[in-house]
Amino acid sequence: MYSTDLRTDTEKKAQAVTASEDAALWEAFQKRIDAGDIIEAKDAMPEKYRATLVRQISQHAHSEIVGMLPEGNWVTRAPSLKRKLILLAKIQDEAGHGLYLYSAAETLGRSRDDMVADLLSGKAKFSTIFTYPTPTWADIGTVGWLVDGAAIVNQIPLCRCSYGPYARAMVRVCKEESFHQRQGYEIVTTMARGAPEQKAMAQESLNRMWWPSLMMFGPSDAASLHSSQNMKWNIKRHSNDVLRQRFIDATVPQAEILGLTIPDPDLVWNKEREAYDFGEINWDEFWAVLKDGGQCGKSRLRARRAAHDNGTWVREAAGAYAKKHKTRVGKAA
Amino acid sequence: MSDKNWFLYEVFIRSKNGLSHKHAGSVHASDTETALLSARDLYTRRGEAASLWIIKSSDIIASDPKDDSELFDPSDDKIYRHPTFYSVPNGVKNM
Amino acid sequence: MAIHIPNKPETAYIVRLADNALILGQRLSEMCGHAPEMELDIALTNFALDLIGQANLLYEHALNLETLASNVDEFALTRSLDDYHNCLLVAQPNVDFAHIIVRQYFFSTFQKTQYEALLGSNDKTLAAIAEKSLKEIAYQIRLAHGWMLRLGDGTEESRARMVDALDCLWRYTGELFEKDSTLSALIKSGASADFTLEYKNWQSEMMKTFSQAGDLQAPDILQMLSGGHDGQHDENLGHILKGMQYMQLKYPGLQW
Numbered sequence: 001m002y003s004t005d006l007r008t009d010t011e012k013k014a015q016a017v018t019a020s021e022d023a024a025l026w027e028a029f030q031k032r033i034d035a036g037d038i039i040e041a042k043d044a045m046p047e048k049y050r051a052t053l054v055r056q057i058s059q060h061a062h063s064e065i066v067g068m069l070p071e072g073n074w075v076t077r078a079p080s081l082k083r084k085l086i087l088l089a090k091i092q093d094e095a096g097h098g099l100y101l102y103s104a105a106e107t108l109g110r111s112r113d114d115m116v117a118d119l120l121s122g123k124a125k126f127s128t129i130f131t132y133p134t135p136t137w138a139d140i141g142t143v144g145w146l147v148d149g150a151a152i153v154n155q156i157p158l159c160r161c162s163y164g165p166y167a168r169a170m171v172r173v174c175k176e177e178s179f180h181q182r183q184g185y186e187i188v189t190t191m192a193r194g195a196p197e198q199k200a201m202a203q204e205s206l207n208r209m210w211w212p213s214l215m216m217f218g219p220s221d222a223a224s225l226h227s228s229q230n231m232k233w234n235i236k237r238h239s240n241d242v243l244r245q246r247f248i249d250a251t252v253p254q255a256e257i258l259g260l261t262i263p264d265p266d267l268v269w270n271k272e273r274e275a276y277d278f279g280e281i282n283w284d285e286f287w288a289v290l291k292d293g294g295q296c297g298k299s300r301l302r303a304r305r306a307a308h309d310n311g312t313w314v315r316e317a318a319g320a321y322a323k324k325h326k327t328r329v330g331k332a333a
Numbered sequence: 334m335s336d337k338n339w340f341l342y343e344v345f346i347r348s349k350n351g352l353s354h355k356h357a358g359s360v361h362a363s364d365t366e367t368a369l370l371s372a373r374d375l376y377t378r379r380g381e382a383a384s385l386w387i388i389k390s391s392d393i394i395a396s397d398p399k400d401d402s403e404l405f406d407p408s409d410d411k412i413y414r415h416p417t418f419y420s421v422p423n424g425v426k427n428m
Numbered sequence: 429m430a431i432h433i434p435n436k437p438e439t440a441y442i443v444r445l446a447d448n449a450l451i452l453g454q455r456l457s458e459m460c461g462h463a464p465e466m467e468l469d470i471a472l473t474n475f476a477l478d479l480i481g482q483a484n485l486l487y488e489h490a491l492n493l494e495t496l497a498s499n500v501d502e503f504a505l506t507r508s509l510d511d512y513h514n515c516l517l518v519a520q521p522n523v524d525f526a527h528i529i530v531r532q533y534f535f536s537t538f539q540k541t542q543y544e545a546l547l548g549s550n551d552k553t554l555a556a557i558a559e560k561s562l563k564e565i566a567y568q569i570r571l572a573h574g575w576m577l578r579l580g581d582g583t584e585e586s587r588a589r590m591v592d593a594l595d596c597l598w599r600y601t602g603e604l605f606e607k608d609s610t611l612s613a614l615i616k617s618g619a620s621a622d623f624t625l626e627y628k629n630w631q632s633e634m635m636k637t638f639s640q641a642g643d644l645q646a647p648d649i650l651q652m653l654s655g656g657h658d659g660q661h662d663e664n665l666g667h668i669l670k671g672m673q674y675m676q677l678k679y680p681g682l683q684w
Contacts, residue, residue, distance in 0.1 A: 042397065044398065065466065099375055195679075317583045319338020
């Protein structure tokens with residue numbers, strides 16, 4: 001992925017003018033998309049396409065960074081050294097993925113500083129799943145299994161999305177995330193096959209995490225604001241409901257193997273559709289969490305703000321030092 | 334809020350000797366040394382690198398896609414630059 | 429099974445090395461998701477991964493030398509407070525990034541000296557662990573040294589925070605180079621060289637760095653503090669153990 005908006009100021013101005021509402025540009029652009037062209041950082045694009053991508057990629061980045069916190073809740077208390085190492089590595093990957101995505105979004109001309117400011121002020125959103133608490137160790141298992149599982153279903157199609165820097169970031173993210181779901185499932189497996197209290201803990205966590213995981217795919221297609229235009233632009237390749245169904249169909253058998261019960265009395269295999277029918281998602285909860293931050297949304301933001309504020313003097317010091325010293329790389333690459 | 338003292342650096346990785354460096358992404362840093370270490374921490378967590386290059390993003394000059402036709406199209410029809418343009422008598426091998 | 433205390437000085441020493449690495453790794457892991465900048469979050473987590481990885485190898489080795497517990501986790505995560513033998517420095521809190529960097533710089537530069545003394549050890553496994561760890565330590569020193577300079581010679585605020593960090597942490601550096609009976613036994617048996625002879629060199633290396641870092645000074649303190657090697661800890665370790673041992677103590681004997 002390129003990480004910079006490589007346009008010069010003149011090029012930016014010229015594109016902003018023509019890109020505002022130029023019907024010819026829109027048409028030419030749509031033709032490129034329809035032909036399967038990949039759009040690169042410096043290419044002309046409708047401002048709305050640019051804005052949509054900035055919003056989507058930066059929200060994705062915010063979710064990775066905020067997503068470190070519910071798992072970070074268990075780093076110091078992980079039950080074994082091996083689990084501690086795996087968990088640290090996984091959370092670190094999430095920081096990395098946040099940075100890859102900020103890089104990709106920066107190619108569109110918005111700075112990481114500004115995007116982070118939007119997160120910290122509460123203006124930008126992050127995935128609702130990370131507002132849910134992780135009170136037990138089993139949650140570290142279900143977060144990996146369900147949340148990363150859902151994320152993979154969402155992200156794999158994005159590897160082929162129309163915007164090159166985003167697609168390349170997603171390729172890297174997906175490659176690295178392949179271990180995340182497995183480690184989560186391994187935790188749940190160990191508990192489901194362990195002592196009765198461990199299995200009970202795993203089931204209790206599944207009960208809490210199942211529905212919020214389904215909400216990760218966003219509102220149903222009927223209520224989805226951005227879906228159709230995004231699919232036309234090939235930023236999104238499948239609808240929310242299609243991806244949600246894919247996730248459910250993949251996950252239910254994984255629960256069955258472990259003898260765990262999906263907390264949905266309406267869940268049943270539909271022979272004709274060759275897919276699971278499932279119960280009604282509580283969309284009131286989804287919208288409430290999105291708006292109010294649910295149980296932990298506020299504390300997640302507070303933690304991110306504290307980290308950022310505690311970094312201000314560090315960034316200033318490093319900047320001041322660099323000005324004084326104009327350091328070059330000491331050792332050759 | 335904005336930290337004007339920190340810059341964007343582009344990161345290039347040689348995954349092993351014998352290959353050229355390939356663009357990997359970027360990092361934010363106050364200077365080249367911290368940029369190099371951050372690039373190491375961010376982009377080589379899985380042993381991806383044999384060598385790293387760092388360059389300040391603002392130092393990159395990129396061609397304008399508007400100029401694509403004048404820059405790149407003229408070379409499209411120089412087919413005589415490619416070996417397949419030439420016929421070689423049957424029986425001649427390894428040329 | 430019950431936890432056993434090492435009989436041999438070699439095992440006791442390896443446990444000491446492991447405890448140092450584990451407790452500092454544990455401290456650093458508290459910063460995961462909370463570091464002052466995202467790039468630094470990744471860097472500090474790398475340190476934690478390196479250190480806890482080292483601890484794991486060292487505990488495994490100690491358990492091979494003597495029957496101390498049924499597995500590494502039981503030994504690493506269920507001992508009583510005074511059976512941990514880490515130095516006091518590694519348990520000091522993450523007050524701010526200056527404290528984190530100074531603690532790291534002191535420890536990593538000391539650890540380099542200590543591990544280099546193991547390269548010629550007659551315990552080949554220990555020598556191999558030291559050799560592997562030294563690569564990680566070299567990187568930690570490079571990064572920590574870079575930030576010593578940046579924070580010391582950065583802004584007025586960063587320098588003030590560095591002065592405070594040195595003032596708080598310098599007093600724990602004497603313990604690092606103490607030659608107690610355990611270390612003496614190892615030196616005698618050929619398991620370790622005598623790195624305490626390097627104390628003066630280490631101190632002058634620190635002074636050199638301080639002077640490059642905005643002309644910082646070692647604080648004028650009356651007494652170096654120690655006791656960690658003998659299991660006499662200050663208030664910090666108990667709180668660290670409370671989190672670290674939570675699952676093992678609440679659910680004894682279970683696998684996770």
